[in-house]
Amino acid sequence: MKWIIKSKHLNDENKVIGLEVEDEEGIFDANLRWDGFMEIHIPSITEENNDLKDTIRTYDIDELITKLSGLRQVCVDHFDNRKEE
Numbered sequence: 001m002k003w004i005i006k007s008k009h010l011n012d013e014n015k016v017i018g019l020e021v022e023d024e025e026g027i028f029d030a031n032l033r034w035d036g037f038m039e040i041h042i043p044s045i046t047e048e049n050n051d052l053k054d055t056i057r058t059y060d061i062d063e064l065i066t067k068l069s070g071l072r073q074v075c076v077d078h079f080d081n082r083k084e085e
Helices: 061-078
Strands: 003-010 016-023 029-033 038-045 051-058
Touching: 051 061
Parallel strands: none
Antiparallel strands: 003 016, 016 029, 029 038, 038 051
């Protein structure tokens, strides 16, 4: 997946301290900071068909990926219709 930089935030020394990015489909977007903090915005639709944008905030993207991978494995292990991809 490719991410497109929508805007850069610079400090007084002209160094990048933040980025606003969006995936190439324009579905996901994120705010990234120089210190590792990020907000990831994920669209979803409720049972009532309302559009929402969920936000995940993290300082540790690697730990988040590890936890999500473990969650995915629980689905693979316990749901017959979920196949390993």
